[in-house]
Amino acid sequence: MKVLAPQEEFESRTTGARLGNVRPSRLPRTSVSRLRTWEVVAVITVVLLVTLGVWWQHGGFSQLVRGGSSTVSSLGQVTGLIAALGALFGITLTSRPGILERRYGLDTLLVAHRSIAIITVSAVVLHVFFATWARSLAADTSFLGALIDLALYEPWMVAALTSAVLFVLIALSSWHVIRHRLSYETWYFLHLLGYLTVALAFGHQVTLGSDFVGDPFALVWWCALASSTVIIVLASRVKVIALALSRRLAVSSVTRDAENIGTITLSGPGIRRIRATAGQYFLMRPLAKGLWWQAHPFSLSAAPTTDGLRFTIKALGDDSREILRIRPGTRVLLEGPYGAFTADRANGMPLVLIGCGVGIAPIRAILEDCSADASPIVIVRVHDETEFVHRSEIESLVHEKGGTLHVLCGPRAQLAPRDPFGAVNLKAWIPDAANRHAFICGPASLEFAVARGLRAAGMKRSQVHFERFDV
Ligand SMILES: Cc1cc2nc3c(=O)[nH]c(=O)nc-3n(C[C@H](O)[C@H](O)[C@H](O)COP(=O)(O)OP(=O)(O)OC[C@H]3O[C@@H](n4cnc5c(N)ncnc54)[C@H](O)[C@@H]3O)c2cc1C
Structure with a gap:
């Protein structure tokens, strides 16, 4: 296999004939997202209105303004609802549904995710505080006594409290003071626990949540929201993983552009199944020792053609350094394309x-x-x-x-x-x-x-x- 110098490689792609190959053709572009912002706002508004409407219908607001233990109890309920809704929105965004990612780009989704996460974790902490306080008022016991009472005698409460602790830990790992001390991998795998965290809280929502117990409509609504989220998350993740596995791509050339920068081209029979637009990026997982378990995002550095997908990579850490040492012929799983930078x-x-x-x-x-x-x-x-x-x-x-x-x-x-x-x-x-x-x-x-x-x-x-x- 001939390794081309970058200029030679570029000329071969643009002139086509230089190496005696058939002129490479551009790969089909990714379709443009037709999603409108008002449609996203409309869905979010309906979800918020129906869920808070359920709380209102059950007298949440009149309890809130009544004062005393009613106010405390109502604050516990409404913060619980906000936390639960925030968690569903949050994991929907991080699962990067194609329709949203293509419209707004990963960075915008992550900014939205961060804002929602701050609201969610604050609501989780307040929910634990108000729900425990309400219990201590009702049972005429101390705050700690009420917390132990809840954990020991109410169904799903151990799971719910574990979930609350995990929520706080995950949030702390993203606080810039701590984030810079953690490796990307530690931070990432801690965040993967987010799915478990949300699942652990579900049991206490449907068995103890005063807005859902005894109201079949509210219960069905909440289960529908939760299952829609699971479907979106699974569909987004499973689809991209299945696509990545089905494409047969391998490294066709690696060139050095500077001391710590290199260019990798991937090609293979799977290339014809790819739709991509210049400016987008892929998650690259080389199937090589030490690299297969983590996918790293890299942007296309040339318009994608049937000849190959080209990436220019700077060695910033261990993995990117290793990727630049990869041998031609190494299989690579490519997830994507992602991004709206087109x-x-x-x-x-x-x-x-x-x-x-x-x-x-x-x-x-x-x-x-x-x-x-x-x-x-x-x-x-x-x-x-x-x-x-x-x-x-x-x-x-x-x-x-x-x-x-x-x-x-x-x-x-x-x-x-x-x-x-x-x-x-x-x-x-x-x-x-x-x-x-x-x-x-x-x-x-x-x-x-x-x-x-x-x-x-x-x-x-x-x-x-x-x-x-x-x-
Ligand atoms: C959308 C996007 C496009 C990118 N395109 C390019 C490109 O074309 N060329 C290029 O050289 N670099 C690109 N990067 C950056 C590149 O992904 C990181 O430099 C690389 O993942 C570093 O990994 P490492 O293990 O070598 O370094 P580490 O020391 O582990 O990480 C260095 C920093 O890179 C980031 N990072 C590490 N792993 C990941 C990951 N799996 N997902 C997201 N961020 C990660 C983190 O911010 C981390 O702090 C892109 C990043 C993003 C988000």
């Missing part, structure tokens, strides 16, 4: 493409995907020349599509202009900012600075799209 979100408007470091990878792929007369404005931010991967490819693509390229290389203090992502400079580089869409890939700090500058230069929030590598 040029179709610009609705045909011209693009501004901004990449920093290895964030250049999806920017390079989107650039290739632009039409011949797209006149894209490309801005590359790197700390040194070696970090600017696929430079010659990017230069020829920019030239081919009538665009302009700005390269910001070196430490921030030595950059000219001094504040390249400030509004003044961005207005000079992108005079028609209001009529373009921007795609930015790089660290969060760069993304925020660029987004601020672009908005000041006249771009609307909806015209600025991000891909974050550090979720």
